[in-house]
Amino acid sequence: MGLLGISLAFGLSVVVFAYAIGGISGCHINPAVTIGVLAAGRISARDAIVYIAAQVIGAILGAFVLKTILTGQTNGFNAGEWAFGSNGWGKGYQNEFNMMSAFITEAVLTAVFLFVILATTSKVGNGTMAGLAIGLTLVLIHMVAIPITGTSVNPARSLGPAIFAGGEAISQLWLFLVAPIVGGVIGSVLWRVTYSENKVAA
Template structure:
């Protein structure tokens, strides 16, 4: 229960800090303002760093179903723990998005537009209007690289004190590339919370952000286990 609660709180914080930075501080109706793309990227990355040191000793700080599934496949997380983690992550993400919606509603001119609350998406009207193929490849490849960093920085011969920082910085780099394409998911729970409350196109496109990150994580788990752990 402590592990599951830690995952819930960590995912709640990730969505509130990351998506909150995009919704509240990132842009305005007149165009880019405030912290901008770089600031949003750092908000997500720093949220992971903070949570890694806060709940890492309790649950390992997955706060991402793609990570949990990859860890299960790699034999680093039990199925029992993994299922509990994933359920807690989705609940935490939904609560984080709900908290963000309540806060944002306090602004007089706030409206729930398409892809609201920092939802992920693609195509006409979203970011750089990239295609579905570009979105799928981006999410799969970047999640693969994200998991490779996670496996490497948490390996037995790695420095455990630096793992949270390495993982957080990697997430910043991922956002710098993917924000114009998909808004950056690499995390099904992070996409789930905002999309459920936003509805519309965000919800109809959610499937990609459930499948692509998990696929990227699975490839990374099999690659790491089959190549590096056998080396």
């Protein structure tokens, strides 16, 4: 599909589900987003725990389905390192960016993502267009980050594939758990500062 195709697939999936399940759960499908929203004071700790548990379970099940499909090739399937869309960095992974580049990329882009989410869904944001704005932001994030880390900005999205890929993917997983969460909190702080008089959710 190429860089643009993959980026669009991720972003448009979020657009679709923002409108499909946004009214039920706010389309919380990312622990970094949930933690960022928690830091912004727009969700309770109890709800955040439930959401994160569901996200992790969903990610593992999704990766399992992907693994099952791929290993069903009649001519055989060699998973190799960083299989099933795992995130990574360093020697042997795509353009071989170092750990610092990977961490900064994931943290900064997650911060941007959270800022857009919180801003567009705030009481002064355009709620009817929020799903589209959030999805298109994710498209742009993927276009930047795919060549560097494969794009996480979502700890659950990284956890699922890493569990089944093992090896380097699992040893490097910590970065894709920590950096997006750090970025999510930073994005939340930026939103609170920028929208200091608009802290109440729409």
